[in-house]
Amino acid sequence: MTKVRDSSLDFTEVNRTSSKFRYSIELLRKETDLLNGCDRNIAKYFFINNVCDLEDKSPENVAGLIKYRFFKKQIYTWTGQTLIAVQPYERNVQKKVDKDNDPNICSVVSRAWFNLSNRLGKINQCIVISGDSGSGKTYSACVALKYLGTQPQICDLEILNNVLYKTWSSVSLLAAFGNASTFHNTNSSRFGRLIQIQCRNGKIVGAFIRTFLLERSRVSGPNRAETNFHIFHQALCGVDESTLENVYLSKKTEYKICPKIAHHPYCSYSETLKAMKFLQITQIDDILCILSLILNLGNIDFAVKDEKLIIPQDCKQYVNFCSKILLCNTTSLSQLLLKRLVAPRLRKASLCYTSCVNVEECQERKNSFMRFLYDSLFHYLVTTINNQIFYEKEHDCLGILDIYGFESFFLNTFEQLCINYANERLQQYYIQDYFKKQMNYAYEKYEKITKFDLSKYNERINLLDGSLSVFGILNEECLVKRYNTDIFIGSRLSNSLSKNEFFIARSDSRNTKFSIKHYAGTVEYDCRSMVNKNRDKIPEEMILLLNETKFEFLRQVVSSRSEDIQYLQGKTLLSKFKKSLDNLMATLDKADVHYVKCLKPNQKQIGNFFDEEYFIKQLEYNGIMDTLKLEFQLYSIVIAKNEFSRRFGDQILEELKYLLKGKVYVGKDKIYFSENSFGLILKYQSILMLSCVRRIQRYWKAKYKKRNQAATKIQRCFRRSSQMNRSKLNDTLDSTLDGITVIENVNFKSEITRALEDIEIKSKVPSRKMFKGDRIVSRQRIAQVPVRCHIKKTCIPFSYVLPIQETPSGLIDIF
């Protein structure tokens, strides 16, 4: 045992934990120096990069290992096959990957790609990146994408230029249009995204981006201390004044939906412009016009004068700007904002308008118009990107899912309800996935089973989207079209759901707030405007205006969504959102899922600080402690038995019995492998195949060589035959045919001797044409002389066999 003087480390622990302890003393000292301020009893964490290798798997010890690695600037750690990524709050941390199986995003991508190209497991593979807002999900997704581009064996230059570079550019373009600054993250994604990389024969052929529910309510004004989508700030800061003037904007004007902030960290308009140009989006001025339309609409207010709803004088200029952009007259735009269409489904000739009820209704109509415009623009951009990177046909896919993280703010409204619901569904999927694996193991009689509870996850989802649920009540209030106040909604929710253990009702009956105990903590929601936001209805007269506008690009943008509009009108936002998440879950069901859990080291968002208590809370609510019980028992590769014997044969497991001992589990229908053991099988198979190929090649080469040699020698003999006497020829034959006498059961020497006898006889009969060039092309049967052989440059198969039938005139060959 190694003894180290002057060290406070407990080396007995080191030796017990890891038998591989071969670290030099100097290196050990260096390691300990790195751990300033850490627990000194960390020796047990040396060499460990997988939580499952810890003897003590208590939350404290798991957090201890991750903390140890965090201070060593190793932000990634395995938990079985799940990767934990800790947000470093620093730049340039752990870029290098040392070994293949080092915990890293790249290892997860490699594993997924390996399964995809070797057709292991399900048809598709998906990397699900989850975690709280600001924990580094989008960053990890970008690392995964970039890694794919650095692998020349799966991505050639053309694909790199036409697909992957464009997909990367799309990330920064969509970040400009879909990200905003929030309390938790200055670059928070306000939409969910699934990037599907299409694969054929182990190579990338295309990609497709699916987006989920953009938080479009942000367009009509962000919450306090937050910003609107980056693109508004970028346009107002980055575009020059004269271009802005052309689209009716000005840097000096205060835009209500986009309050000025001293320093915006994501204000690089030039980056967005570059991405647009690369993605061949050339209508930059038109896009600016739509942004201007939204910004100017945001500045229009409403008031009541002489019991009539009006647009105040100081807002008239914004109406003017908007009508110029829409290429319609000011009066019809004002009418559109102040009056609503009655019986909209009737023909245009009988359109009848009535004044809105109050200022709030006008505001709501205007907001829904702005949201619709922005949402359409966002989807237009996504469609344009997809048109460029999509490979037409159906293909196996590697998906990378980056969805907005769990959020809890001071004021949480409809959007946070949707975002947290999406995270709740993903968390449920994660646990359910493990549950399914466990059930599968139980069926396969895999004995080391640990039970964990799934019911609480299902109950929470039921509270949100079940038959009697928050979504159910909010949807009902949209559909019954009765007058409802926020207080009424609040009390309805409280009365109906207070018995649910995950719902906390407010005792005050005039309160609009309620709380839900989510998997990641309790969040208090305010039901203000929830019904209106859920209704998500764009007035039909507004769609009419947009469909008929002379602003062609806008018409194009809106028409690209016309199918969606027809399908979605009348459906509430929550039901649409639920549907899109159901579709996402169905997509995940078709794939083998690889999980990356992004966690934060502290809530203060500062580097070099690890709050253990907060971290343990995250480990628990993310389900990592629950699934850890099963993770260390899991085999990463599962193949059906018949598929395995089809691909590898039945003997391979027997042949590698000693090498695979304890690393493979053969169940009833399936065989379970660890990554290493499967690698061993692949290696063995390729060596086996190579040796078989060599043997076959060797056999054929030898066979052809002998045939060629024989044929050449026979011909040589024949050419000389006319000049040689018989005895000399026999000697030559003896020497030349030595060693190649038997090929395909033909005794060449005797055959040739017989043939020569024939020729000798033949030479005595009147001569016939026997040779053409260097070969015998034909011969005619001579009476009583049996045909013994036909000889060409190469041996004629079965030429030594006599014909079964003989015609009276003998056999005639072609001359």
Ligand SMILES: Nc1ncnc2c1ncn2[C@@H]1O[C@H](COP(=O)(O)OP(=O)(O)OP(=O)(O)O)[C@@H](O)[C@H]1O
């Ligand atoms: N490993 C890392 N190294 C360096 N910077 C990182 C790393 N992970 C995250 N960051 C930075 O942290 C910030 C937040 O990360 P990111 O936007 O990826 O979080 P997110 O989980 O996607 O948040 P949201 O759910 O709000 O969209 C970004 O500025 C990102 O550059």
